[in-house]
Amino acid sequence: MSRTAARRRSPRGGRQGVWGWLFVSPATLVLGLFLLLPVVMALWVSLLEWDGQSNPFTGGRADFVGLDNYRELFTEDGLDRTLFATSLRNNAYFVLIFVPVATALSLGLAMVVNQRLLRGxxxxxxxxxxxxxxxxxxxSTVFLFLFQGSGAVNTLLSWIGVNGPNWFADxxxxxxxxxxxxxxMDTDRPPGFLAGGNVLGLTWFEWLSGPSVAMCTLLFLTIWTSSGTFMLIFLxxxxxxPHELEEAAALDGVTRxxxxxxxxxxxxxxxxxLVLTLALIGSWQVFDMVYVMGQGAPGNTTLTPAFLSYRSGFGEADYGQGAAIAFVLFAIILACTGVQRWLLRERTARLGRPR
Structure with missing residues (x-):
């Protein structure tokens, strides 16, 4: 019998395990009560048609509809599916732009402030x-004043011949x-191959349109406010x-x-x-800036799944669909994070393989 196995079977090791569980039990209880239990309750609400005016566990005005809330988002033609697809399109462009730009910018800032001979x-x-x-x-409130019709940004754009109010309301x-x-291209009459198609209620012309100018403003704001945190992590x-690695590379004549x-x-x-994962999760959960600066305007081009979930539940009293959108968003974040982790593991294994 090995020494480790003997320790595990000893009474002292058993007492240490009991004391360990005893010390972590308060934190576990708090996390379970305020985190796990609400998640389970929200999952149940996503299977209901509930207006939030009664107890969702005792019947009343809470009708069990099963997966109907999810079907309305993915398979049933209507405004709900169109709005959900629009929010996914907007957020997908947000992720594709924000994650690489914020990561590269924060890494560059960290490398700048990490220089030893740099003053200040x-x-x-x-x-x-x-x-x-x-x-x-x-x-967000300051940016809202800057980018409004008579704001400073539109005034500056008017000096170079750009009609600001129409530009940001496009x-x-x-x-x-x-x-x-x-x-x-005449966007009033898109080509036939783009005007056709129906992916979650949107045409290819709508899917491939790119983010609006208003969404690009939100992107600029989010990158500006997030790069500092990522910079500290990289720093x-x-x-x-180890400085020895850089010095050895410099002696070998390696360029910067x-x-x-x-x-x-x-x-x-x-x-x-870590930074890529944090940026990915944060970009899929963007809400506060959307709420303050436009709430989806213009034309739902700044609508995100997080804000749509809030609007469905608290604005339209359709808490079942709001919870369903939240869990779809959770599944998307979980899948993207899993893919990132799998890619990193594959790359690490490949690099560690002997030649």
Whole structure:
């Protein structure tokens, strides 16, 4: 019998396990009561047609409809499916732009402030991180004033010949705005192969339109307020990279770009995965800025699944559908995070394989 197995079977080891469970039981109870139990209750609500005016567990005005709330989102033609597909399209573009841009920008800022010979590093760190500690509601309100019809941004754009109020109220995507501005496509009459198709109630023209100008404004705001936090995470990881590796690479005549690609980034791979995961989850859950700056306007081009879930439940008293949207969003986040983890594991195994 091994020494480890003997310890596990000893009475002392058993008492340590009991004491361990005893110490973690308060935290486990709190997490179960305020986290796990509400999730289970919300899952039950997603199977109901409930207006929030009665107890969802005792009948009354809560009718069990099974998966009907999910069917309305995916298979049944109607406004619910169209709005849900629109929110998915908007958020997908948000994720595709926000995650790589915010990650690259925060890594670049971290590498700038990590230089030893740079003067005023403390001031730069504070400046870059300050937007992250500012209230998102306050920042969104300031941006709302900047981008309104008579705001500073539209005034500046008018100086270069861009009609600001019409520009930011345009419900078209930036892809079609650019093509229309260049005279390559008449967006009022899209080509037949784009006008056709029906994916969750949207045509290919709508799916491929790109984010609107208003959504790009939200993207700029989110990147500006999030890069500081990611910068600190990268900065802590950069300070743990052994300087011997960089010095050895410099002695071998490696350029800075080669050193970044072959020395720094491999050392930052676990932290890079963490930042990518946090950015992915945060971008799928964007809500507060949408609520303050437009609530879906113009033309539902800033509508996101998180805000649609809120509006369905608290705005239209359809808590069953609101909960269903929330769980679909949870499944999307879980799937994307799992794919990222699988890709990282595959890459690590491949790099660790002997040649």
């Amino acid at each position: 590093r403390g001031l730069l760190r504070t400046t870059f991180y300050f937007p992250s500690v500012t209230s998102s509601i306050a920042v 419900a078209r995507g930036i892809v079609w705005v650019a093509l229309d501005g260049l005279g390559l 802590a990881a950069l300070q743990d990279v 770009r080669q050193s970044l690609w072959h020395v720094t980034l491999p050392a930052l791979r676990p932290v890079l995965f």
